[in-house]
Amino acid sequence: MGSPEPVTSASTALLTDHYELTMLASALSDGTADRPCVFEVFARRLPDGRRYGVVAGTARVLDAIADFRFTDAELTVLEQTAVVDPATLSWLADYEFSGDIDGYPEGELYFPDSPILTVTGSFAEAVVLETLTLSILNHDSAIASAAARMAGAAHGRPIIEMGGRRTHEYAAVAAARAAYLAGFATTSNLEAGRRYGIPTRGTVAHAFMLLHDSEEAAFLAQVEKMGADTTLLVDTYDITAGIETAVRVAGTDLGAIRIDSGDVGPLARKARDQLDSLGAKDTRIVVSGDLDEHAIAALRAEPVDAYGVGTSVVTGSGAPTAGMVYKLVEVDGRPVAKRSAHKESRGGRKHVLRRHRATGTAVEDVVWTAAGERPVAEEYDRDLQIPLVRGGQAVEDLPTLDDARARLRRAQVSLPWEGLKLSHGEPAIPTTLL
Numbered sequence: 132m133g134s135p136e137p138v139t140s141a142s143t144a145l146l147t148d149h150y151e152l153t154m155l156a157s158a159l160s161d162g163t164a165d166r167p168c169v170f171e172v173f174a175r176r177l178p179d180g181r182r183y184g185v186v187a188g189t190a191r192v193l194d195a196i197a198d199f200r201f202t203d204a205e206l207t208v209l210e211q212t213a214v215v216d217p218a219t220l221s222w223l224a225d226y227e228f229s230g231d232i233d234g235y236p237e238g239e240l241y242f243p244d245s246p247i248l249t250v251t252g253s254f255a256e257a258v259v260l261e262t263l264t265l266s267i268l269n270h271d272s273a274i275a276s277a278a279a280r281m282a283g284a285a286h287g288r289p290i291i292e293m294g295g296r297r298t299h300e301y302a303a304v305a306a307a308r309a310a311y312l313a314g315f316a317t318t319s320n321l322e323a324g325r326r327y328g329i330p331t332r333g334t335v336a337h338a339f340m341l342l343h344d345s346e347e348a349a350f351l352a353q354v355e356k357m358g359a360d361t362t363l364l365v366d367t368y369d370i371t372a373g374i375e376t377a378v379r380v381a382g383t384d385l386g387a388i389r390i391d392s393g394d395v396g397p398l399a400r401k402a403r404d405q406l407d408s409l410g411a412k413d414t415r416i417v418v419s420g421d422l423d424e425h426a427i428a429a430l431r432a433e434p435v436d437a438y439g440v441g442t443s444v445v446t447g448s449g450a451p452t453a454g455m456v457y458k459l460v461e462v463d464g465r466p467v468a469k470r471s472a473h474k475e476s477r478g479g480r481k482h483v484l485r486r487h488r489a490t491g492t493a494v495e496d497v498v499w500t501a502a503g504e505r506p507v508a509e510e511y512d513r514d515l516q517i518p519l520v521r522g523g524q525a526v527e528d529l530p531t532l533d534d535a536r537a538r539l540r541r542a543q544v545s546l547p548w549e550g551l552k553l554s555h556g557e558p559a560i561p562t563t564l565l
Contacts, residue, residue: 144201144226148262149214155255156219164222164255169461169480172234172248172268174241178276178450182550182559185279185539186235186247187309188271190532192264193525196228199263228256232520238312238535239515240542241272242496242558246481246516247455254462261457269455270302273447274309277424279539280448281440282314283551284428289316290438291332293419294445306445312535315444316437327532334389334417340367350380360386362417365402366393374402378409387415387436395420396433403434423448424553466502477564485560487511493545499565506565 158164177184201209201223209215209223230252241247248264250257281290292310295303307323317332318324324331335353343349350363359381365373365388378385388406390398395418406414418430419439427438443449458476459467466478479500486495486509496515497506506512518526530538543551550559 144199144205144223145208146195146263146266147259151259151261152209152215152219154258155222156215158254158258159219159222165253166462167464168252168254168257168459170250170257170261170457171246171460171481172250172264172455172457173244173246174453174455176243176454177558178273178447178454180555181276181280181450182552182556183276183279183546184241184245184272184453185275185313186239186241186268186272187237187275187312187535188267188305189234189237189248189519190529191271191305191308192248192267193232193519193529195263195267196232196260196520197525199226199228199260201226222255226256226259227523228252228260228520229523230256230520231518231522233516234519235515236517236530236535236538237532238530238538238542240493240539240546240560242560242562244477244498244562244564245496246483246498249480249516250457251480254459258459265455265457267305269452271305271309272453272455273450274306274444275313275539276453277448277450278310278313278315278444279543280424280553281422281427281438281444283543284424284431284553285438286431288435288437290314290427290440291316291417291419292318292320292441292444293333293439294441294443295320297442298445303445308532310440310444312532313539314536315440334362335364337364337367337391340364346373347376347380350377354381359384362387362389362415364389364391366390366398370398370402371405374405375409378406378411378414383410383412383414385411385414387417389417389419389439391418391420391439393420395435396430399430399433399435428553461501466500483515484512485515487513487545491545492547493542493560494547496560496562497565498562503565 206220210220232250234248292307292315303320304323307318307320308327311329317330319333321331323329340349353361363377365377377388399416402416415436417437418435422438422440423443460478461480468478469476479502481498481500483498485493487493546559
């Protein structure tokens with residue numbers, strides 16, 4: 132047996148899992164592969180300490196499913212490694228999803244048992260999408276949920292996403308998108324800027340400062356090239372001396388200074404006083420260095436104009452996965468459910484609405500199965516799922532990334548005030564299962 136043909140990093144089909152193809156092959160063999168099924172994506176619980184989750188990655192899931200094809204390269208790997216039999220290989224060669232998908236639009240809040248995504252199709256064509264779907268939604272929703280807490284803690288001050296060096300190179304691009312969706316202002320990741328139109332920003336690292344024979348020489352080089360509105364890194368040596376040199380080089384029109392180390396709260400206060408005394412009253416102060424939502428909240432009273440966040444956002448600030456699962460809930464129109472202890476699921480396709488007070492405050496999510504009756508309508512009810520795919524094709528005029536940003540802002544305003552706390556607590560909105 133020769134070596135398998137290489138598969139490029141752009142391939143999506145082999146983002147499926149071995150056990151999914153085992154199920155597929157077995158179902159094709161016993162004749163159950165074509166049975167109409169419904170799969171749902173949901174989270175049994177929120178990460179510890181979280182009061183809401185943010186849906187992100189839906190658009191990326193739809194793009195990935197549209198590109199989900201087993202080309203000769205993938206089929207050769209599966210054949211040479213004997214993962215599946217010839218009949219299954221033949222079926223995979225013609226694979227193209229032809230079912231329907233409904234789900235929460237990006238930027239929507241979710242809670243335990245929310246039917247975030249509903250995939251309807253044959254067992255065969257839906258089961259092979261499990262790993263692909265979960266890998267995107269679990270990652271992006273975890274990042275967006277953490278980033279939303281940070282953006283809320285920043286209280287309107289801009290945050291720069293700068294975590295590309297702290298995660299996988301491809302995850303970095305997705306993380307920048309999710310963080311922007313959740314309210315970050317910019318990213319330092321140029322590929323995210325190219326791919327998704329996210330504004331990009333960046334300054335220099337300490338290596339640039341150390342390259343030059345003096346701090347002044349480094350500042351001169353940067354200002355001459357980038358202009359006085361640039362951001363100068365002032366904590367390579369001594370912050371007080373660095374600020375004095377920065378203003379002397381760039382003048383009082385200096386755009387910003389960045390502090391990347393130390394106890395940034397007191398340092399920012401001292402920096403503000405010094406900048407004002409030097410006449411640089413409009414020079415902004417940017418802080419970075421191991422910030423998370425709690426550190427940002429602690430800096431709210433300090434004279435900080437912007438934050439740079441890296442590690443904590445791209446790792447979900449302690450919750451790197453949203454804990455979502457992809458479960459079969461209906462076969463041939465009949466509800467089916469897993470009953471394992473602590474991993475129970477609720478059978479039947481779900482529908483969901485969110486109820487609000489007249490003031491706009493959300494008070495409850497109501498989930499019911501297709502076999503049941505829709506709850507009696509109340510004036511401020513809002514359905515949460517929207518059509519995403521019909522007959523294998525994405526529906527027209529799906530929400531954009533900017534739409535998702537606006538939706539999340541509206542959703543956060545609708546939360547009860549305690550739902551925005553960073554402290555531990557119950558989900559901000561209870562879910563009623565009918």
